[in-house]
Amino acid sequence: MSFTSSIKTLWHKLGSPRWFYQMSGPWVIGFGIAALVLLGVGAVWALGFAPPDYQQGNSFRIMYVHVPAAMVAQSIYMSMGVAGLVLFVWRMKLADVAIAACLPLGMVLTALALFSGGVWGKPTWGTWWEWDGRTVSTLVLLFLFIGIYALREAIEDAGLKARASALVAMIGTINIPIIKYSVEWWHTLHQPASFTLTEKPAMPPEMYLPLLVMVLGMYAFAGHNIISRMRNQILVRESRTHWVREAMATGG
């Protein structure tokens, strides 16, 4: 077998719902345990042990839940955009499963980022909401998640449903750099990024280490939740196949 054909077989395997289902059982458990430990340790650290901000006092602890929710929501949207591209180029069924599985958590985490942002803003700047670049582009992100969800509910035909949601998912990725650079383009209320995974943080380690733990915990939770939803979706779509019946009979 030549190199390209073995790459092709691997790609086919990756796109096969059955292969994904059979491989992903341990991933779900791993992500679940990681999420539980990281979010548990991170929350205790953030609430009781991280030093208060010299300007904002203890309301600054809201950052430890606000930033992870916002970061992971944006990453989930980007994954949906990539899945949309994969669906368009290779017509991979698993990509549509992934888009469907990303929607619920992406939606609630975006809503959560907006909510915790408001709750942080009230004692810090005296307002729950401000029409500022970052808040508006995050609101657009929420509407994109809701829009794709509604689109999927409205379209009956499975093929059309997959293509339409993949297209909107791809187009909507334009919004992600807008969210990212909004704090630099419009110097309004929202403070600049407190944290990125790639740059050296401005905060002291006793402040950013609990944030890092919370961010990783939120990513692990997303891994657990999205892969679990993908597995459920696969069972529904393949419910008539022999392998699903066999897996269910043995409790897999």
Next chain:
Amino acid sequence: MVQFESWASFFAMGGHGLYVWLAYGATFLVLAISYLSVRGARKRLQQELSWLSGEGGGATQEEETKL
């Protein structure tokens, strides 16, 4: 190092307790609901599918629940 002298001051969060606990409460509520919804769906599916798959074996399961 622990930042609070007592449980009362921990809950008060220097006067920002309402905001801090609202944000953390909402976060962990959302995570709990997300987890329970996906687990519930999985359990319903397993029940449905194992019943469907048991053209032969499912009957005994049905009888068991009757008894």
